[in-house]
Amino acid sequence: MWARAVLLGHRSWMGWHRGFTSKTDPQGSGRVTAEVIEHLERLALVDFGSQEAVARLEKAIAFADRLRAVDTEGVEPMESVLEDRCLYLRSDNVVEGNCVEELLQNAHRVVEEYFVAPPGNISLPKQDEQQPFSHN
Amino acid sequence: MAAPMLRGRCLGRCWALACIDSGSRHGRGAATGFTSSGKRGQSFVAQQPLLTAQKSRKGEHKWAAVVGLEIHAQIASNSKLFSGSQVHFAAPPNSLVSFFDASLPGTLPVLNRRCVEAAVMTGLALNCHINKKSLFDRKHYFYADLPAGYQITQQRLPIAVNGSLAYSVCVGKKWRQVITKTVRIKQIQLEQDSGKSLHDELRSQTLIDLNRAGVGLLEVVLEPDMSCGEEAATAVRELQLILQALGTSQANMAEGQLRVDANISVHHPGEPLGVRTEVKNLNSARFLARAIDYEIQRQINELENGCEILNETRSFDYKLGCTVPMRDKEGKQDYRFMPEPNLPPLLLYDTASLPAGADPQQVINIDRIREQLPELPSETREKLIQQYGILPEHSFALLNEVGLLEFFQNVIKETRAEPKKVTSWVLNIFLGFLKQRNLAVNESPVTPSVLAELLNLLDRKVISSAAAKQVMDMKRGNPRAINKLIGLVRKVTHNRADPTVIKEILEKQLSS
Numbered sequence: 001m002w003a004r005a006v007l008l009g010h011r012s013w014m015g016w017h018r019g020f021t022s023k024t025d026p027q028g029s030g031r032v033t034a035e036v037i038e039h040l041e042r043l044a045l046v047d048f049g050s051q052e053a054v055a056r057l058e059k060a061i062a063f064a065d066r067l068r069a070v071d072t073e074g075v076e077p078m079e080s081v082l083e084d085r086c087l088y089l090r091s092d093n094v095v096e097g098n099c100v101e102e103l104l105q106n107a108h109r110v111v112e113e114y115f116v117a118p119p120g121n122i123s124l125p126k127q128d129e130q131q132p133f134s135h136n
Numbered sequence: 137m138a139a140p141m142l143r144g145r146c147l148g149r150c151w152a153l154a155c156i157d158s159g160s161r162h163g164r165g166a167a168t169g170f171t172s173s174g175k176r177g178q179s180f181v182a183q184q185p186l187l188t189a190q191k192s193r194k195g196e197h198k199w200a201a202v203v204g205l206e207i208h209a210q211i212a213s214n215s216k217l218f219s220g221s222q223v224h225f226a227a228p229p230n231s232l233v234s235f236f237d238a239s240l241p242g243t244l245p246v247l248n249r250r251c252v253e254a255a256v257m258t259g260l261a262l263n264c265h266i267n268k269k270s271l272f273d274r275k276h277y278f279y280a281d282l283p284a285g286y287q288i289t290q291q292r293l294p295i296a297v298n299g300s301l302a303y304s305v306c307v308g309k310k311w312r313q314v315i316t317k318t319v320r321i322k323q324i325q326l327e328q329d330s331g332k333s334l335h336d337e338l339r340s341q342t343l344i345d346l347n348r349a350g351v352g353l354l355e356v357v358l359e360p361d362m363s364c365g366e367e368a369a370t371a372v373r374e375l376q377l378i379l380q381a382l383g384t385s386q387a388n389m390a391e392g393q394l395r396v397d398a399n400i401s402v403h404h405p406g407e408p409l410g411v412r413t414e415v416k417n418l419n420s421a422r423f424l425a426r427a428i429d430y431e432i433q434r435q436i437n438e439l440e441n442g443c444e445i446l447n448e449t450r451s452f453d454y455k456l457g458c459t460v461p462m463r464d465k466e467g468k469q470d471y472r473f474m475p476e477p478n479l480p481p482l483l484l485y486d487t488a489s490l491p492a493g494a495d496p497q498q499v500i501n502i503d504r505i506r507e508q509l510p511e512l513p514s515e516t517r518e519k520l521i522q523q524y525g526i527l528p529e530h531s532f533a534l535l536n537e538v539g540l541l542e543f544f545q546n547v548i549k550e551t552r553a554e555p556k557k558v559t560s561w562v563l564n565i566f567l568g569f570l571k572q573r574n575l576a577v578n579e580s581p582v583t584p585s586v587l588a589e590l591l592n593l594l595d596r597k598v599i600s601s602a603a604a605k606q607v608m609d610m611k612r613g614n615p616r617a618i619n620k621l622i623g624l625v626r627k628v629t630h631n632r633a634d635p636t637v638i639k640e641i642l643e644k645q646l647s648s
Binding site for chain 2: 039043044045079080082083084085086087088089090091092093094095096097098099100103104111112113114115116117118119120
């Protein structure tokens with residue numbers, strides 16, 4: 001499951017961080033540093049639980065890198081496969097809402113009619129504090 | 137652009153301005169308006185910062201501050217930006233939330249036409265170039281009040297760019313000269329608001345209300361063309377008035393409909409810009425200028441003590457009156473912007489490019505919107521000056537209070553007194569009367585007709601100025617009593633009567 005999440009996250013990412021592979025390894029051997037892994041885990045809340053997971057990420061990057069074989073010089077990037085569709089405009093009427101009971105049904109904890117969340121953001125433990133490759 | 141010089145430790149004192157809390161219904165605070173005696177009340181225009189005579193210990197150091205703003209205005213619409221749930225302040229928690237707002241799987245965003253129109257109107261009013269094609273993106277970060285884990289915004293290609301906002305600054309010793317300053321608008325974009333977090337320190341938990349999640353926002357980005365808190369506050373005030381005139385946002389800071397973040401840095405003129413800090417969530421008009429000036433001074437102090445400024449995010453502590461670093465911001469945020477895959481590009485048209493036979497509900501014509509733009513505050517002020525010959529600063533004051541302009545115009549209609557007289561009465565005596573009793577214009581027991589009558593009597597020299605003031609003031613502003621009094625006076629003075637007689641009558645009535 002997380003491998004797919006990684007791949008999806010990665011694809012959209014590629015567009016914005018073209019220099020990624022060169023950042024990890026200028027020679028192009030495709031190694032991803034522990035620093036980058038930690039950064040990714042923090043950003044996307046995915047867990048690279050094992051060395052295999054990291055290897056899979058590296059393979060995925062190498063696979064996607066083949067896109068570079070295509071010469072896109074002077075070609076406008078496609079923003080969306082929907083780019084020639086019409087963006088539907090909705091009238092400004094109130095047609096939904098008023099379903100607080102249904103919404104709270106799946107909430108783990110509720111106080112009056114509020115969802116309950118932990119205070120602020122819980123920071124991830126640092127790399128050295130974590131057990132490096134523990135399986136969930 | 138001439139940036140004011142700030143010497144050494146002491147920030148040039150900017151005169152308190154921009155009747156800053158007039159965004160709220162009751163313009164509480166000191167009376168606005170200028171009198172020829174130079175009475176300094178809170179007003180609407182910024183003063184340029186004064187140079188102080190003080191020299192710093194190290195000799196003369198000139199600092200210039202650079203202030204940019206990111207302003208979020210809640211769009212005045214019935215439903216939210218991408219869903220059909222209601223937009224309303226103060227409702228039972230989570231009652232105005234649709235499945236999309238709660239980010240339940242399987243839901244998709246559907247763009248609200250009214251929000252797009254509001255963005256175009258605002259862009260046009262601020263002299264922006266409207267992008268005929270704009271795009272939506274996802275900005276990712278984790279927080280409990282952002283159920284999707286991302287906010288839909290317009291980072292790459294927003295709906296409007298490259299505009300300007302003009303605001304007025306008083307110069308000179310007697311504030312007579314009003315000069316116009318401009319701040320460039322980098323862009324205006326449509327984006328979603330997040331829900332509200334209520335922190336419960338005691339039980340170590342946060343309560344989440346998603347009523348606000350998904351409400352449409354206009355983010356207006358102002359370039360760092362401002363140089364002190366007062367300029368920033370005045371620009372914000374003018375933007376508030378424009379949004380209210382357009383009807384695109386009620387822009388009430390007290391109700392969270394207008395929120396401001398400031399980007400502040402200091403440098404020596406001629407040298408490169410300094411490191412900037414971001415001061416977030418300046419949600420009070422009253423404290424906006426103060427917070428910015430505090431941060432400017434803090435940075436100057438730090439640099440003069442040989443310390444460095446960190447590129448960090450801070451928030452303003454209203455109780456302590458200072459900016460403090462915000463927790464939860466570890467290093468620079470990486471928002472992982474990506475195109476919103478569920479929304480095609482937003483296309484806008486003008487009369488020339490409008491596709492034939494298009495469904496009018498589904499297309500937005502920029503030209504049509506431009507034609508229907510209401511009168512902007514700057515135009516209204518200009519008209520007042522032209523029509524009634526009043527001073528520019530008075531035209532500002534008339535627009536600075538909700539309902540005051542209408543009141544003024546109604547009085548003018550019914551009275552033969554000179555506009556300058558009416559202006560003086562409305563801005564000084566009437567407004568002062570309201571402030572004393574903490575009333576809004578629409579709560580005034582003194583109606584335009586009553587004031588018009590009073591001014592007529594004054595004009596005909598039937599009653600004295602002092603008597604007129606007394607009438608307004610008397611009997612805790614009971615309107616019936618005032619009318620009765622006026623009626624009495626008129627009856628008695630069918631022909632011009634002896635002023636002492638009038639005075640007696642009035643005094644008798646007033647004392648009873």
